[in-house]
Amino acid sequence: MHEKPLFIPLRTRHFADFEAGTKTVEYRQHKRQWNLRNVRVGRRATLSLGYNGGKRLYGVVTSADVRHSSTLPEYDRAAVLECYGGDVELICIGIRLEGNGNGR
Known part of the structure; x- marks a missing residue:
């Protein structure tokens, strides 16, 4: 069975950071969809x-x-606080873009 890529919608600034190569980790609140069962090393991801x-x-x-x-780190923590309104348990997802990031 072919597994669907992990779909990760991003705000403009975070998308731009991935695109520029300055961001390689995305943080999501650890809960239903965002857990170690669904987010696995080797799984494809669509940002x-x-x-x-x-x-x-x-x-x-x-x-x-x-x-x-x-x-x-402080910069990442500030972004998480802005998004979630407080300190939370997170899943930290390291992502390597393929090719130039557009799948080619």
């Missing part, structure tokens, strides 16, 4: 500019671990 954006980047999950947001 999308928003939910319906035309821009996509393609890659593969290179790491996945769970940690508390209070342990993140």
Whole structure:
């Protein structure tokens, strides 16, 4: 059975950071969809500019671990606090883009 790629919608600034190669880890609150059962090393990932954006980047999950947001570097922790409103348990998803990121 062929597994569907992990779909990861991103805000504009985070998408741009992945596109520029300055971001390689995405943080999501550890819960239903975002868990170590679904987010596995080797699984393909589609990074999308928003939910319906035309821009996509393609890659593969290179790491996945769970940690508390209070342990993140300050820049990343600030982004998590902005998104979730407080410290939370996260799944940290390492992603390597394939080719130039557009699947080619």
